Amino acid sequence: VGDDEASVLGSFGIDDIRRAADRIAPHIVRTPVQTSIEIDRIANTRVFAKAEALQTTGSFKFRGALNKVLGFEPGALTRGIVGFSAGNHAAAIAAAGAIVGCPVVVVIPQGAPAAKIANCRAWGAEVIPFDPARQDREQIAAAVVSQRGMTLVPPFDDYDIMAGAGTVGLDIADDLHGRGVIPDVVVVNCSGGGLASGVLTVMEHYYPSIQKYIVEPAGHDKMARSLAAGMVLSNPPGRTTLMDGINGPVVGRHPLEVLRRLNVTPLQVNDDQALRAVAAAHEHFRLVVEPAGAASLAAVLFGQTDFAGRNIALVNSGGNVDSVVYRRALQLADSAHG
């Protein structure tokens, strides 16, 4: 291990995540870890599903954004904060900005779910839409930074963001400890890698022999390819999926480093599997989950990997979903029942 790599590896770990947990605790919903005999029957295993769709703004993203914003020097907040995202990170920084009392600008792709855009506006943020096929969201955000003096809150490629997301894992470990359960497997959906790197760091710390999986949309497996190549790769532009929340263009450099070290196994799910998982979460967890947020549940319930007889921890990570997509998920499940 060279000096460079050691310094990177040494700079993110369980202590960062614990500090984040202490910092954000007063503002965070302690979301339950859910179990269901019906889900366990479908999966032929025991599932422990963190209901993070119940978090403030409807996704885990609030944890990372809040950890970042609470760590800023007061001077960095005077002119406000700006972020770009498919929607959930945007709402998260809108809410984090509202808590510290600073202006917020969010850069969101046209065509993002209306629920996500409404979520940002409800928290008082200014929304700047862009065309993802023709415009670069980082450039738009950079222009806001230079023109208005705002501070960028990155969506995932940042240790504070990763540490905030990782507090989901601390909650899970604490809950499972209370039940006397040792998880054999952890499955986390993955886009830029903030949630996966944070949660899997915690799981590795508490359960050194746990099997660690990440889940991406089929055909949008930028992290799987990045892990294989050992370098940051992108998804090809222009492809769509109902899992919009984990269809960002590129993986994060820091999350990639952490996930390589953790020896994770990548999985993929398609839109149909994600919709069926949305319906299963509806019926058996009474939880509203968006397709991207249900990707890990989809992999466990409907994927190729056989998890029979294992204790599985997963995260239902977000619940901001357009009504038309949700109704389609329920209809799909109804026709499968009938």
Place this chain on the structure above:
Amino acid sequence: VGDDEASVLGSFGIDDIRRAADRIAPHIVRTPVQTSIEIDRIANTRVFAKAEALQTTGSFKFRGALNKVLGFEPGALTRGIVGFSAGNHAAAIAAAGAIVGCPVVVVIPQGAPAAKIANCRAWGAEVIPFDPARQDREQIAAAVVSQRGMTLVPPFDDYDIMAGAGTVGLDIADDLHGRGVIPDVVVVNCSGGGLASGVLTVMEHYYPSIQKYIVEPAGHDKMARSLAAGMVLSNPPGRTTLMDGINGPVVGRHPLEVLRRLNVTPLQVNDDQALRAVAAAHEHFRLVVEPAGAASLAAVLFGQTDFAGRNIALVNSGGNVDSVVYRRALQLADSAHG
């Protein structure tokens, strides 16, 4: 106060509910109390909504059934337990029976939501359907008691059941205390009165000046009429509502006594208001709530009473809803948005 009344009033109170909480705690989901800036904007007030649809079996009913069953002498459980209900109490005793390891029979009206019947069967219960227009559910349950030697678990007219349901109120008070919030108003949906009498007893204890409301389906206001008449009254048979969970035929004698003493104000909501509340809980709480379970939210968001500027505690009490009804709620909300 005569001796009779004093003995009745003395036999149910905060200590019963605290004992129930201790007894059931190891098996209960600590459901969150949810807040939402969007909900607060619609209601022009601050709403604290207990997400009891996330409880085991998908409703608060599990608390009362479990408290009852854990209090039985072991001998009473040998032959098993039986109950009758519109569905949520049935699933609750199915789960409580599974926890103590005894056979369970549930008597459920034909036409109850498929989700509720499936819920009972998933927990291993035997389901006996009946025709509510022509058969008496209490007689069917009584026949099971006499023929099979099973023990009846009543749905609401019982101090142990009321105490178990009342633990929802303890959770709310504990959560609000942690936030430094004093509620001005509490609103609880009501059918037989188990949940309302339990929760409002707790609220009265901790917040003596709180305003206490119960909510019934419009045209099915058996508790409002019973309170006015000072005696147990029924709903006229044959009327239907989407709020099937709070459309039982009759109020409980014990809950009625408690609610009379607590000086509650009855409210009513119609099916349209309940559906709009289901959609609001979906969008802003990411919680699946059935129409009956959303009755208190419906009264606060869409009812006649002006709650502006108050801190309101309410209970989203159950989430077992047929997919067709749920999709209708989402469509209704979409057309209102559009």
